[in-house]
Amino acid sequence: MPADLDATPSTKIRRKPERGRYDRATVHAILDEAFVAHVGIAIEGQPFVIPMACGRDGDQLVLHGSVASRLLRALDHGVAVCVTVTIIDGLVLAHSQRNHSINYRSVVVLGTATRLRDERATAALAHIVDHIVPGRAGEARPPNDDDLRDTIVLTVPIEEASAKVRTGPPTGPSDEDRVVPRWAGEDPLALVPGVPIPTEDSRELPTPASVSPWRRPG
Numbered sequence: 001m002p003a004d005l006d007a008t009p010s011t012k013i014r015r016k017p018e019r020g021r022y023d024r025a026t027v028h029a030i031l032d033e034a035f036v037a038h039v040g041i042a043i044e045g046q047p048f049v050i051p052m053a054c055g056r057d058g059d060q061l062v063l064h065g066s067v068a069s070r071l072l073r074a075l076d077h078g079v080a081v082c083v084t085v086t087i088i089d090g091l092v093l094a095h096s097q098r099n100h101s102i103n104y105r106s107v108v109v110l111g112t113a114t115r116l117r118d119e120r121a122t123a124a125l126a127h128i129v130d131h132i133v134p135g136r137a138g139e140a141r142p143p144n145d146d147d148l149r150d151t152i153v154l155t156v157p158i159e160e161a162s163a164k165v166r167t168g169p170p171t172g173p174s175d176e177d178r179v180v181p182r183w184a185g186e187d188p189l190a191l192v193p194g195v196p197i198p199t200e201d202s203r204e205l206p207t208p209a210s211v212s213p214w215r216r217p218g
Contacts, residue, residue: 010110011162021163024059030105030163031056033218034085035132039063041071041079054085055131060155061109062124072152075113083109083156091187094170095177101170103186109161113154121153131217135210191216 005011005022013020021027037054040047050071055062061083065072075081085107092101116124126137143151170184193214196207 005159005161007162008110008160011108011160013162013164016164016166019164019166021165024158026165027107027158027161027163028056029218030087030107031061031085031158032131033105033216034087034107035217036085037061037063038084038086039071039075040082040084041074043070043074043079053128053132054083055128056158057124057127057155059158061158062128062153062155063113064125064128064151064153067150067152069152072154075154076115076152078112081111081113081156088189089167090189092166092168092170093184093187095173095182095184099171101166103166103168103188105163105165107161107163109156109158111156111160113156116153116155118148121148121151124153124155125151133210133214134217136208139208139210 003024005024005027007013007020007022011022031054035053035055037052038049039052040049042048048071050069052063052065063072063075063083067073087105088102089105090103092103094100122143125143129137129140169186173182173184196211196214198205198207
C-alpha cells in the first residue's frame with residue numbers, strides 16, 4: 001500500500017496549501033488521537049452534520065449509532081459521506097484581531113460506508129470502545145443480539161482523505177501594529193480528565209484501570 005494518499009480535486013488543500021498533508025502516517029496519527037467525528041451527508045439537497053464517536057481500524061474509520069438514525073440509515077444505503085475530525089492544540093493570539101487563529105490538526109475523509117454485521121460488528125464496537133477508553137471493552141458486557149439489532153456499525157475507507165495542520169505563533173505584526181505594544185503568542189490547550197463519577201449502583205466498586213488514569217488516545 002502506498003505511503004501517501006492521492007490528492008483528489010475534493011481533498012486537495014487550496015487555502016494555505018503548505019498546511020496540507022497527504023501521507024498516511026499523519027492522517028492515521030490524527031485519527032488515532034481523535035475520538036469524535038463530524039459526519040456530513042446531504043439528503044434531498046439538505047445537508048446534515050452529526051457528531052459521532054469514531055475509531056480507526058487499519059485503513060477504515062469505524063462509526064456506529066442507532067438504527068433509528070436517519071443519517072446512519074442513509075449511509076447504509078450508500079449515500080456519499082464526508083467525515084471530519086479536528087484536534088485543537090492551542091489558541092493563537094496576534095496583535096490584530098484579524099490575525100487571531102487556532103493551532104489544530106484535522107482530517108477530512110470522503111467516501112461511502114459499508115455496514116458490518118454479526119461478529120464483525122461486535123469486534124468493531126469493541127474496537128471503538130477500546131480506542132476511546134483503552135481496556136474498557138474487556139470490562140463491559142459485549143453486545144448481545146438485541147444490541148446488534150438496534151445498532152448500525154459502519155466503516156468508511158480512508159482512501160480519499162487529507163490532513164491539514166497549523167502550528168506555531170501568530171503572523172508577525174504590521175508596522176502599524178508595532179507602534180502599540182501588545183502581548184501576542186500561543187496559549188497551548190490540552191484535554192485533561194476530571195475525577196471519575198460512578199453511578200449509584202457502582203459507588204462501592206473500585207475505579208477500573210481503564211478509567212483512571214484516562215489518557216487521550218494516540
